[in-house]
Amino acid sequence: xxxxxxxxRHEVTEMGQEVTLRCKPISGHNSLFWYRQTMMxxxxxxxxxxxxxxxxxSGMPEDRFSxxxxxxxxxxxxxxxxxxxxxxxxxxxxxxxxxTEQYFGPGTRLTVT
Amino acid sequence: GQSLEQPSEVTAVEGAIVxxxxxxxxxxxxxxxxxxxxxxxxxTFLSYNALDxxxxxxxFSSFLSRSDSYGYLLLQELQMKDSxxxxxxxxxxxxxxxxxxxxxxxxIIKP
Numbered sequence: 001x002x003x004x005x006x007x008x009r010h011e012v013t014e015m016g017q018e019v020t021l022r023c024k025p026i027s028g029h030n031s032l033f034w035y036r037q038t039m040m041x042x043x044x045x046x047x048x049x050x051x052x053x054x055x056x057x058s059g060m061p062e063d064r065f066s067x068x069x070x071x072x073x074x075x076x077x078x079x080x081x082x083x084x085x086x087x088x089x090x091x092x093x094x095x096x097x098x099x100t101e102q103y104f105g106p107g108t109r110l111t112v113t
Numbered sequence: 114g115q116s117l118e119q120p121s122e123v124t125a126v127e128g129a130i131v132x133x134x135x136x137x138x139x140x141x142x143x144x145x146x147x148x149x150x151x152x153x154x155x156x157t158f159l160s161y162n163a164l165d166x167x168x169x170x171x172x173f174s175s176f177l178s179r180s181d182s183y184g185y186l187l188l189q190e191l192q193m194k195d196s197x198x199x200x201x202x203x204x205x206x207x208x209x210x211x212x213x214x215x216x217x218x219x220x221i222i223k224p
Contacts, residue, residue, distance in 0.1 A: 033211070042216045043156070043200065056211060091155055101146070102212065104155035 004105035006092050012111045018080040021108045024073055025094030033102060034067055034077050035091040043091075049075065082112045115139040115205055117215035124221045125191055133186045133218045135201035142203040145177050145184045146212065151197045159186070159199075188220075196222045 005024040013019055025032045033048040047057040049069045057067070064083070069075040079086055089109050093102040117137045125131040135145070144163040148156040162168055162177035162184060174187040188195055198219050202212040 043214050045211060045214075048211055093156075101158045101161065102156075104157065107155050 004092055004094050004103055006090075006105035006108050008108060009106060010109045010111075012113065013082055014113055015083055016081045017112075018078065019082045019086075019110060019112075021077040021090050021092075021110070023075045023077070023092030023105060025075070025092070026103055027073065029094035029096055029103070030072075031095045031097060032069060032075050033093040033095075034075070035093065035104075036088045037091060037107075038088045046077070079110075082110075084112045086110060087112050115203070115213050117201055117203065117213060119199075119201055119215040119218045121216065122219045122221065124223065127191055127193060127222055127224050129191050130187065130189045131191060131220065133188075133199050133201075133220065135184045135186075135215055137182050137184075137201075137203055137215075139182075139203055139205055139213065141206035142213075143206065144204050145175070146202045146204070147173075147175050147186045148200045148202065149197050150200065150217070156200060191222050193222055193224070196220060 007022045031050050034046040035043055036046055037043045046059045047067045048055055052069045065079055067077045089107045091104050091107045093104045095102045119135045144161050146161045147159040149159050150156040160168055160175040162175050165177050165179055167174055167176045172189045177184040198217040200217045201215040205213050
């Protein structure tokens with residue numbers, strides 16, 4: 001299996017622009033997680049899906065952030081408009097079931113100038 | 114609330130043994146996990162303790178004591194490649210089965 005796939009690996013954008021991060025989970029995994037990691041705040045769970053349904057989005061910072069999972073093999077995290085404080089590494093992870101071992105993608109390093 | 118505490122940094126010598134502790138406050142959980150993250154990389158799963166006691170996987174072992182709200186990761190025969198951050202995480206009963214993460218321990222290994 002190719003593991004969790006994320007794109008792009010790096011994104012540099014200007015404040016105010018829309019950013020879309022993409023994730024393909026491991027085939028057969030029912031749960032998908034979006035995390036954000038910064039030096040200051042560590043690893044934060046933004047949202048997670050179970051069977052394509054958002055279960056907990058309490059970690060989403062504000063309305064500028066939105067996430068979708070239209071099918072079992074694809075999810076997006078969108079930031080509109082982006083701000084410099086959104087600069088971080090965004091990880092997508094999947095697991096066979098919620099609560100079991102999570103497999104992380106390589107992450108997207110986002111820089112907002 | 115639920116929280117996990119682990120030391121921010123631990124230093125050890127190559128070839129030695131090091132223990133990274135994790136204490137937690139939670140109303141209940143299914144198990145304690147450990148993840149490793151190298152600089153610039155993604156977290157990778159190391160171990161999971163559902164029951165009290167010691168789980169061994171090669172040079173790494175993980176321990177859980179629910180009565181003491183405490184767990185640790187033990188790394189033996191340290192190698193330079195073990196230099197990384199180590200995160201403990203619990204699968205909370207009250208958190209829709211999501212992982213509650215500690216802040217991570219940076220392990221520095223000296224030759």
